[in-house]
Amino acid sequence: MPATAENRARIPVQALLDFTVRAFLRVGLTQGDAETMADVLIGADIRGIDSHGAPRMRMYVERLRDGLTNPEPHIATVSETPGTLALDGNNGSGPVIGSYAMRRCIEKARENGVATVTVRNSNHYGSLSYYPLMAVAERFAGMTMTTTGPFIVPTFGAAGILGTNPICIAFPGGERERPFMIDMSTSVVAGGKLEIARRENHDIPSGWALDEQLQPTTDPFKAKFLNPLGGDREHGSQKGYGLNVAVDLFAGLLSGGKVSAENTQIERTAKATHTAHMFSAWRIDAFVPWEQYAARFDAYMQMLKSCPPASGHDRVLTPGEPEWLAEDDRRANGIPLHPAVLEDLGKLAEELDIPFV
Amino acid sequence: MPATAENRARIPVQALLDFTVRAFLRVGLTQGDAETMADVLIGADIRGIDSHGAPRMRMYVERLRDGLTNPEPHIATVSETPGTLALDGNNGSGPVIGSYAMRRCIEKARENGVATVTVRNSNHYGSLSYYPLMAVAERFAGMTMTTTGPFIVPTFGAAGILGTNPICIAFPGGERERPFMIDMSTSVVAGGKLEIARRENHDIPSGWALDEQLQPTTDPFKAKFLNPLGGDREHGSQKGYGLNVAVDLFAGLLSGGKVSAENTQIERTAKATHTAHMFSAWRIDAFVPWEQYAARFDAYMQMLKSCPPASGHDRVLTPGEPEWLAEDDRRANGIPLHPAVLEDLGKLAEELDIPFV
Numbered sequence: 001m002p003a004t005a006e007n008r009a010r011i012p013v014q015a016l017l018d019f020t021v022r023a024f025l026r027v028g029l030t031q032g033d034a035e036t037m038a039d040v041l042i043g044a045d046i047r048g049i050d051s052h053g054a055p056r057m058r059m060y061v062e063r064l065r066d067g068l069t070n071p072e073p074h075i076a077t078v079s080e081t082p083g084t085l086a087l088d089g090n091n092g093s094g095p096v097i098g099s100y101a102m103r104r105c106i107e108k109a110r111e112n113g114v115a116t117v118t119v120r121n122s123n124h125y126g127s128l129s130y131y132p133l134m135a136v137a138e139r140f141a142g143m144t145m146t147t148t149g150p151f152i153v154p155t156f157g158a159a160g161i162l163g164t165n166p167i168c169i170a171f172p173g174g175e176r177e178r179p180f181m182i183d184m185s186t187s188v189v190a191g192g193k194l195e196i197a198r199r200e201n202h203d204i205p206s207g208w209a210l211d212e213q214l215q216p217t218t219d220p221f222k223a224k225f226l227n228p229l230g231g232d233r234e235h236g237s238q239k240g241y242g243l244n245v246a247v248d249l250f251a252g253l254l255s256g257g258k259v260s261a262e263n264t265q266i267e268r269t270a271k272a273t274h275t276a277h278m279f280s281a282w283r284i285d286a287f288v289p290w291e292q293y294a295a296r297f298d299a300y301m302q303m304l305k306s307c308p309p310a311s312g313h314d315r316v317l318t319p320g321e322p323e324w325l326a327e328d329d330r331r332a333n334g335i336p337l338h339p340a341v342l343e344d345l346g347k348l349a350e351e352l353d354i355p356f357v
Numbered sequence: 358m359p360a361t362a363e364n365r366a367r368i369p370v371q372a373l374l375d376f377t378v379r380a381f382l383r384v385g386l387t388q389g390d391a392e393t394m395a396d397v398l399i400g401a402d403i404r405g406i407d408s409h410g411a412p413r414m415r416m417y418v419e420r421l422r423d424g425l426t427n428p429e430p431h432i433a434t435v436s437e438t439p440g441t442l443a444l445d446g447n448n449g450s451g452p453v454i455g456s457y458a459m460r461r462c463i464e465k466a467r468e469n470g471v472a473t474v475t476v477r478n479s480n481h482y483g484s485l486s487y488y489p490l491m492a493v494a495e496r497f498a499g500m501t502m503t504t505t506g507p508f509i510v511p512t513f514g515a516a517g518i519l520g521t522n523p524i525c526i527a528f529p530g531g532e533r534e535r536p537f538m539i540d541m542s543t544s545v546v547a548g549g550k551l552e553i554a555r556r557e558n559h560d561i562p563s564g565w566a567l568d569e570q571l572q573p574t575t576d577p578f579k580a581k582f583l584n585p586l587g588g589d590r591e592h593g594s595q596k597g598y599g600l601n602v603a604v605d606l607f608a609g610l611l612s613g614g615k616v617s618a619e620n621t622q623i624e625r626t627a628k629a630t631h632t633a634h635m636f637s638a639w640r641i642d643a644f645v646p647w648e649q650y651a652a653r654f655d656a657y658m659q660m661l662k663s664c665p666p667a668s669g670h671d672r673v674l675t676p677g678e679p680e681w682l683a684e685d686d687r688r689a690n691g692i693p694l695h696p697a698v699l700e701d702l703g704k705l706a707e708e709l710d711i712p713f714v
Contacts, residue, residue: 081469083440158668161661182600231588235545245661246539284611310514
């Protein structure tokens with residue numbers, strides 16, 4: 001019987017968080033940094049972003065254990081103005097650097113109404129959603145972007161020189177409606193979707209991927225490159241391509257760091273990845289009174305939810321709603337883990353000589 | 358013989374600019390505001406964005422003539438912090454309000470490193486590209502977004518409750534390479550592309566549009582609704598949908614104004630459109646020294662240009678490059694106008710009792 005979401009083991013959220021903290025303490029992080037790693041990684045599982053949570057824990061742990069990621073980074077200020085900050089992450093753990101950068105960004109936006117922080121010399125920082133949601137918790141809108149390793153083909157091009165270069169934007173919820181969130185690669189799909197297809201051994205839709213010879217493929221094991229969002233020129237792939245390049249410019253160039261083409265996929269390198277990020281925050285009540293915003297936000301989301309559905313669909317979902325529905329389910333019932341992931345985490349616990357969940 | 362780009366009349370840029378200034382002086386704008394209208398509208402023609410330039414001049418002129426747009430708006434400050442400004446456009450001409458707002462945004466970003474300005478109660482502000490390019494001219498990165506009239510269908514939905522909600526981002530060029538620019542609707546294509554297909558009487562690709570009954574159509578005259586960027590869910594339409602909603606939130610909600618669903622297509626209304634905009638600017642040298650940025654920018658664009666091309670294509674274009682190639686051609690050889698547009702502008706000159714080009 002194949003492992004479907006229905007028959008997977010469910011691990012309670014707190015047990016998985018505690019295990020994650022133990023694992024990162026074991027490879028040299030402080031208690032605070034280990035808790036941040038757990039919040040970011042397991043936060044992805046909680047919100048149903050299965051490609052970015054527990055299945056990636058081994059990668060972060062091994063890189064720290066092997067000395068590829070700096071467990072005690074000194075995060076340095078490169079330049080600063082009232083509304084901006086450029087940081088150097090000193091090759092620390094991405095989630096540790098990312099949450100520090102977003103915290104600084106929120107502080108600056110509290111004073112200035114808006115702020116932007118760039119970061120160079122970081123590493124894979126997990127699911128992007130974590131950082132804009134830090135802003136949302138304080139009634140700010142938030143945005144983040146990051147470089148990644150290259151494997152996206154530009155429009156009219158025949159080489160994977162761009163990253164998936166994702167963007168995440170979130171706005172706080174109102175009195176009744178939960179936050180808006182969009183967490184998207186600027187490729188037609190995120191690389192994590194390929195990993196899921198490989199793990200679950202099913203084909204991928206046409207239009208997503210190219211093989212080694214840059215020919216279209218629906219085999220996730222042959223898929224080597226992805227198209228930009230839009231898929232082809234006729235359906236706007238030049239927009240996905242343009243957004244993708246914008247991420248390289250905002251994160252890679254405004255940080256004084258590297259762009260995706262200069263990185264290596266973190267899974268495939270034994271060197272620092274030089275990942276670069278960008279964070280922005282907007283204080284809602286710098287623009288409009290909070291109560292006015294909250295009422296308008298609720299009305300807007302209600303409008304989306306009451307849109308007549310297309311045939312074959314129950315209703316229109318608001319952006320972010322799938323994540324909140326997953327969160328409700330997983331906080332109540334635990335996080336479903338694929339047997340292969342569960343087994344691997346068990347092995348990781350043995351290797352680290354710590355109790356598993 | 359059909360009117361192709363090759364056999365169209367070419368009007369010198371300066372002649373078209375002068376005519377446009379005359380037209381707007383005639384309907385009550387000041388010399389400065391009439392020149393702004395000309396810069397914004399004909400700037401679109403210069404950069405090859407044929408859907409947003411001269412063909413739309415009549416709409417702006419008639420709305421001013423008929424008292425639907427305020428020729429002497431008092432642009433009011435609603436709220437202000439060091440890095441932010443919320444403005445009320447007092448139902449003035451969109452390009453006049455938009456260029457004022459972007460100027461203020463650049464001033465604030467000069468002090469703060471970054472700034473964001475929102476605007477409510479504006480009108481259609483022409484091609485978005487104009488505003489980020491104002492920032493680029495001062496060595497800032499720039500961004501703008503705007504609400505529009507609604508005719509985009511949300512993912513899983515069956516009603517055109519979203520606007521095309523476009524976004525434009527630009528980064529300054531380096532020593533050798535010209536600016537980066539992406540000017541994109543968050544729909545699969547912009548509404549202007551339907552207008553061009555109608556004017557030129559050719560079919561549109563499948564996946565773009567839905568007819569009155571929300572059935573797919575390739576007939577531009579039957580096309581009534583558009584899909585979000587991505588086209589369908591399998592190819593990421595939830596990303597286009599999410600970006601689209603983000604534009605409503607940044608422009609419509611952060612301005613305290615209206616969202617696209619509350620607007621009417623400007624071509625179809627005899628009332629104020631309540632269009633809302635958002636502008637952001639980032640001072641490059643708040644983050645990194647200008648010379649470092651410029652060298653990195655040039656190297657990055659060279660990397661894109663030297664990407665091996667896919668079969669059937671000469672080379673990869675950088676985002677913005679088609680616009681700069683059009684600008685070179687049109688400044689040298691004049692702006693090609695479709696015979697129907699040329700005839701209509703001639704009639705407009707007669708109606709206003711001013712010399713045509």
